Amino acid sequence: MFFHVRMDVQLPPDLDPAERAELLGRERDRAIELQKAGAWPGLWRIVGEYANISIFDVPSNDELHDILSSLPLFPYMKLQVTPLATHPSKI
Numbered sequence: 375m376f377f378h379v380r381m382d383v384q385l386p387p388d389l390d391p392a393e394r395a396e397l398l399g400r401e402r403d404r405a406i407e408l409q410k411a412g413a414w415p416g417l418w419r420i421v422g423e424y425a426n427i428s429i430f431d432v433p434s435n436d437e438l439h440d441i442l443s444s445l446p447l448f449p450y451m452k453l454q455v456t457p458l459a460t461h462p463s464k465i
Protein backbone atom coordinates (compact mmCIF):
# COMPACT_ATOMS: atom_id res chain seq x y z
CA MET A 375 0.00 0.00 0.00
CA PHE A 376 1.24 3.46 -0.92
CA PHE A 377 0.91 6.49 1.33
CA HIS A 378 1.68 10.13 0.64
CA VAL A 379 3.00 11.77 3.79
CA ARG A 380 3.81 15.42 4.39
CA MET A 381 6.14 16.01 7.33
CA ASP A 382 6.55 19.51 8.81
CA VAL A 383 9.43 19.72 11.26
CA GLN A 384 9.32 22.13 14.20
CA LEU A 385 12.33 21.80 16.47
CA PRO A 386 12.34 23.81 19.69
CA PRO A 387 14.45 26.94 19.04
CA ASP A 388 16.23 26.46 22.38
CA LEU A 389 17.21 22.83 21.72
CA ASP A 390 20.81 22.21 22.77
CA PRO A 391 22.98 22.18 19.58
CA ALA A 392 24.62 18.86 20.49
CA GLU A 393 21.23 17.24 21.15
CA ARG A 394 19.94 18.68 17.88
CA ALA A 395 22.86 17.23 15.93
CA GLU A 396 22.44 13.83 17.61
CA LEU A 397 18.69 13.80 16.94
CA LEU A 398 19.10 14.74 13.27
CA GLY A 399 21.83 12.11 12.88
CA ARG A 400 19.52 9.40 14.26
CA GLU A 401 16.68 10.59 12.00
CA ARG A 402 18.95 10.48 8.95
CA ASP A 403 20.22 6.97 9.80
CA ARG A 404 16.65 5.69 10.24
CA ALA A 405 15.47 7.36 7.01
CA ILE A 406 18.34 5.73 5.09
CA GLU A 407 17.60 2.34 6.68
CA LEU A 408 13.90 2.55 5.70
CA GLN A 409 14.76 3.68 2.16
CA LYS A 410 17.19 0.78 1.71
CA ALA A 411 14.49 -1.60 2.99
CA GLY A 412 12.07 -0.25 0.33
CA ALA A 413 9.52 1.08 2.83
CA TRP A 414 10.30 4.77 2.07
CA PRO A 415 10.73 4.96 -1.74
CA GLY A 416 10.13 8.71 -2.14
CA LEU A 417 11.56 11.66 -0.20
CA TRP A 418 11.61 15.28 -1.38
CA ARG A 419 12.33 18.55 0.39
CA ILE A 420 9.56 21.15 -0.02
CA VAL A 421 11.27 24.22 -1.42
CA GLY A 422 11.69 26.96 1.17
CA GLU A 423 10.28 24.96 4.10
CA TYR A 424 11.63 22.63 6.78
CA ALA A 425 9.24 20.01 5.47
CA ASN A 426 9.20 17.05 3.14
CA ILE A 427 6.88 15.05 0.93
CA SER A 428 7.40 11.32 1.30
CA ILE A 429 5.99 8.19 -0.26
CA PHE A 430 5.83 5.10 1.93
CA ASP A 431 5.18 1.58 0.66
CA VAL A 432 4.11 -0.61 3.56
CA PRO A 433 1.57 -3.43 4.01
CA SER A 434 -0.88 -1.69 6.36
CA ASN A 435 -2.01 1.46 8.14
CA ASP A 436 -0.75 -0.03 11.38
CA GLU A 437 2.73 -0.62 9.96
CA LEU A 438 2.90 2.96 8.67
CA HIS A 439 1.83 4.23 12.07
CA ASP A 440 4.52 2.15 13.77
CA ILE A 441 7.18 3.47 11.39
CA LEU A 442 6.15 7.12 11.67
CA SER A 443 5.74 7.10 15.43
CA SER A 444 9.15 5.51 15.92
CA LEU A 445 11.02 8.16 13.91
CA PRO A 446 13.41 10.10 16.16
CA LEU A 447 11.87 13.39 14.97
CA PHE A 448 8.26 12.19 15.54
CA PRO A 449 7.74 14.37 18.65
CA TYR A 450 8.76 17.41 16.60
CA MET A 451 6.80 16.80 13.40
CA LYS A 452 3.27 17.47 12.20
CA LEU A 453 2.31 14.65 9.83
CA GLN A 454 -0.41 14.58 7.19
CA VAL A 455 -1.02 11.10 5.77
CA THR A 456 -2.95 10.42 2.55
CA PRO A 457 -3.56 6.74 1.69
CA LEU A 458 -3.27 6.15 -2.07
CA ALA A 459 -5.34 3.78 -4.22
CA THR A 460 -4.78 2.71 -7.82
CA HIS A 461 -6.17 5.24 -10.33
CA PRO A 462 -8.41 3.60 -12.98
CA SER A 463 -6.72 5.57 -15.80
CA LYS A 464 -3.19 4.68 -14.74
CA ILE A 465 -1.41 2.77 -17.53
Ligand SMILES: O=C(O)C[C@H]1C=CC(=O)O1
Pocket residue numbers: 381383401402405424425426447
Ligand atom coordinates in the same frame (compact mmCIF):
# COMPACT_ATOMS: atom_id res chain seq x y z
O1 LIG B 1 14.38 16.62 7.25
C1 LIG B 1 13.20 16.20 7.22
O2 LIG B 1 12.42 16.47 6.29
C2 LIG B 1 12.67 15.32 8.34
C3 LIG B 1 13.15 13.92 8.26
C4 LIG B 1 12.83 13.14 7.09
C5 LIG B 1 13.92 12.48 6.69
C6 LIG B 1 15.01 12.91 7.46
O3 LIG B 1 16.17 12.55 7.39
O4 LIG B 1 14.57 13.84 8.35
